[in-house]
Amino acid sequence: MDNQRSSRCHAPFGRGCGVQGCRTGVGDGLPVGPPRRRATRSAEETPVPQPGHEPAVHYTEVADQEVRSLRTRYCRLRTGAGAPVAELEVVSLRVRFGAVTVDAEGIGGVETEPGFRRRGHMGRLLRQALTGMAQRVDVAFVSDGIEGVYEKFGFVSAVPEGTLVVPVRNVERATGVDAGAAVPGVHGRSVADLPAMVRLYNAAHAQRPFTQERRVGWNRLVAGATWQPGSQVLVLPAHGALAGYAVLEGRAYGDPVRSVVADELVAEDAAAAALLLSALAGLCWQSRLSEFSVREPADSLVGRVARRMGCSEQRGFRPSGGMMAAVLNRSALVRELEPELRRRAGREQPDPDCDTALAALRRGDLVPDDAVLVRLLLGHWSSDDADAAGAAVPERYRDLCSAWFPGGGTPSLSTPYAHRLDRF
Structure with missing residues (x-):
């Protein structure tokens, strides 16, 4: 899951995320998690200059650390002298979207050192980490966070x-x-x-x-x-x-x-x-x-x-702050989930109407809002829920979208659920 996929879109999506048990950093307005045990600095942790207002702050990563059965990547900001500024953990996951399971990553352990708050470091760290995540996976998750923060970075609640x-x-x-x-x-x-x-x-x-x-x-x-x-x-x-x-x-x-x-x-x-x-x-x-x-x-x-x-x-049903998801690469995610959408609709065989609708979904012509899309894909919303939220489906695709997005707890799709032991 750490393989680099250079063909992915590198356009910034400008989004961040939250973590379980996080607390708000003074002035950052972004989550700061409880102190975690840091991995020792290794030769593979190569400083990379962090562009912005403070050229002395550098971004580093330490990959492939095993922490409680999760492969973990430590993302950090440090001063030129090596002092810690902020850090977070990116964990590798395999998440189900029904009968299809996809590679994903989640963010946890977010922390800003007290002496470096109110300087925007956490926002820069999140954006840098998420840019790297988008090269490896197509969807990101958050276990718990502060209400009203993560929507600003593209995450939405996606499971009750x-x-x-x-x-x-x-x-x-x-x-x-x-x-x-x-x-x-x-x-x-x-x-x-x-x-x-x-x-x-x-x-x-x-x-x-x-x-x-x-x-x-x-x-x-x-x-x-x-x-x-x-x-x-x-x-x-x-x-x-x-x-x-x-x-x-x-x-x-x-x-x-x-x-x-x-x-x-x-x-x-x-x-x-x-x-x-x-x-x-x-x-x-x-x-x-x-x-x-x-x-x-x-x-x-x-x-x-x-x-x-x-x-x-x-x-x-939390409006914000917990069990959240964000689309990182829309076209690639929809392509991965095409077999699942065909299964839900009972159209595993080639079907011109289904092919046309899938192409529109990949492009964003159909369900253009990524936040609505991830809720539909996970079964948190049905197509009727999307209609009620003002994200109406064009009439020509209505029947197909009703089959693709029936909502959880229906004959073709189980209720989405997040067990406590798998939260990060």
Whole structure:
């Protein structure tokens, strides 16, 4: 994903982005993340003069650093004497747009040194980093950020937050199992379970927009530390294989248990999902809690089982600041996603009308606003949502765009979702 694609458009798109847990730099008006451990400077980190008002500030990159299962590129501004000015991390991702997965990059770890704020350094760093990203990938993502900032740089919210809330009593009634009883087979995981967890996750969400394809060796479980919670994992084996697992949100040591929350719960079939939900109900029973939460989409297998038992769904549609996306190279992105659009429309075979519309989409004659386009491609919006927002589709393309962009949670496209463990 770090290969240079010199044929890409190098025109500046003048956009920046935000990161999870960022804070605002005084005067920059741009996000500044919490301090991260910096990689040591290497011989490959070659200073490049940064054009602008301060010729003494240089831009550098250190590529191919492995950080918590993500290939990371450190982008930095330094003074001529080598003092740090600002830095951010660019992470390499594989993101699903339905049945097609594309290379992408995300930005995290944004930080400006206190003594260099109010000088526009962060804006210059973001623009420089994004220019490089556009040579490698066609779409960029942001996990979390400051509301009202990132739209100015081309990013838009592209996935809602969704949580299922399941009453313990409903699980007991549906399964006939007393919540106080142990669930056969469910136990804590071992290191050997992780590869099977990755395979099960990838299979369960193989066509879900915004989810990431987890590669071999993935491990973004939160490690416990002093006074800091770590991930608790429950696994359900069956016939020598993994039938399901749940990753529970950790709680700080010494805190009373006020909730049971599964950051993700994946099962190979409905029976395994019901057993894992029963195990969570049992944890609630031990702590005298009446309900638990599962951070999974309602149209997933686990979501369907929970809905059959009886649950509520909490959804949040943030106007800005979280789970954002931006198109970097429109024509190339649409070309990558042509097989997916043909699949949604049921037109895998050559079709002159479809070919004409795809060419118009690549050029920007159809859906000219990139912000609208990325929401449509990810299923965050349907073509009707675009119409309601004033981005009307020409009548000649209306039927085809309705098939291409049905919105998530429909027969041809799953609800887009961003699991907590894959946020950066």
